[in-house]
Amino acid sequence: MSQPPLVEMIGIEKHFGGVRAVDHVSLDLFPGEVVGVLGHNGAGKSCLMRILAGAMIPNAGEIRVNGSPVSFADPNDAREAGIETIYQTLALADHLDAPSNLFLGRELKTRLGNLDDARMLAESRKVLARLNPNFKNLQDPVSSLSGGQRQVIAIARAIYFDTRVLIMDEPTAALGPSETAMVANLIRQLQSEGIGILLVSHDMHDVFDLCDRVVVMNKGRLVGAHRIDEVTKDDVLSLIVKGELPADWTARNLEAAQ
């Protein structure tokens, strides 16, 4: 591809005391591409994503956005660069309602500078309806909502604003089948709009369904980066569990061409 990647992460490292959570990992993402980030529990996926989101400061490494180096001191910096994140923990303020959470940190204001709660409610209604038409109790504190509804708020918050890179850290973990299908459709739609998506998931089916490429992490290291048509589910499983491809592996698409 001739155009520069949306984002590049080069030689990223993060350690906590002796634990190497992210060990010299490099990754890139192009417009309109969905890249699956896989790995066992504790492999370092969330740490890598948080670093790109500006929520965690790496010990070493470089991040480039559209080819130019950036340094994210806090999540606002990443958001300004068009990088939105759905955190695994959802990152919702429990006592606030859905609109307040959706617009937290980016509140809509009236001309006098007051909070424009009416407009935030109306906008929330619109974007939430796109994900879950049954979402009605918008003005309840989110602590009283179901896990799926909370997840939908976190997703809505990430797609409402002018997004160019979307990080989704297990976005469907709490969702039912129809909501999961809705998120899959959403991912395809965002992809067609040219947004780059990093999808962290344990669901092999979703990954093969949605992703153009997969990268696999094992104990903090990047052990594989493949186009989705090069590998089978078993290959990916072997990378996740053992950290290496099966001994007799050849690229699947080349195999088929022979």
Place this chain on the structure above:
Amino acid sequence: MSDATKPADRRAATPLAALMPDAAKIHRLSAVLTLLLLVAGFSLASQAFFSVNNGLTILLQTSVIGLLGIGMTMVIITGGIDLSVGSVLALSGVGTAMAIKAGLPVAPAMALGVLIGAGCGAVNGLVVTRMKIPPFVATLGMMLMARGLALQLTGAAPISQLGEAFGRLGNGALFRMVEMQSNGFPKVIFPGIPYPAILLLLVAMGAAYMLRRRRIGRHIYATGSNEEAARLSGVRVDQTKLYAYVMSGALAGLAGNVLMSRLVTAQPSEGVMYELDAIAAAVIGGASLSGGVGTVSGTMIGAFIIGILRNGLNMAGVSAFIQQIVIGAVVIGAVWIDQMRNRR
């Protein structure tokens, strides 16, 4: 926090929820009920309690607790606590008095007092956010330092003879009507609305507006509700906390000026344990010590409960020792209610 906005809309959305009053509403209702019960009880116990003059006295007494309570509420909503307000009140009052003694006019001297309070609050906020010291410890340290400084500066002696102008804020009243009688003595037709009460009302309205309608208010709630989530959402959590502590300090400074002005004397030992009254007012009013919950209107009700309790016990001739026991029990009771609420 959206409880007061469009109740009708909400009812339509969740018909079942409207039938079951939520915990916050029950809490508010029980606080108002307590207030009414106290008024009724004390009125029966003492004739003098239910009079215009005593009402004004209560208003005056409550204004100091109220001002402290509003600042405390902001800090408590962020998930913190400010134990220094009683001492900061004294230091600010002393600062104002010393400035007047040094020849400064009353108004700028009082502004200086409020600034001293804000400065103490800023130190609290910076110690909490930069040094990552728990609010309890940070403000406990400030409580000792501010008190020590106030006593050191004055040699522990009150500063008196501050002039009539200094006493106006604490003793003056709006719409006061006095008529000269034929015998040459003045007769008070209407005692007027005390300036401290007006000040409290203005501050309460300003604070409520800030918490409800302004971005910083929303961020204060978000920070106390889930600090990490607020940070990830782009809220400048440290600045938000700093703001709350500065406001608490500034309001303690204002309360100090009101109190010292009323006495027309700066007392460096004034305001001991006032922080407990302020915390009690906030918690009785529904603020949660674990953060994210609290309102100015609730704290006002709480402040009046404390104020009326103290005044009524006084009028009923209950000794100061017994008063301490009662207020202590009320504080524990209020925090206990808060705990019960969180357990569910």
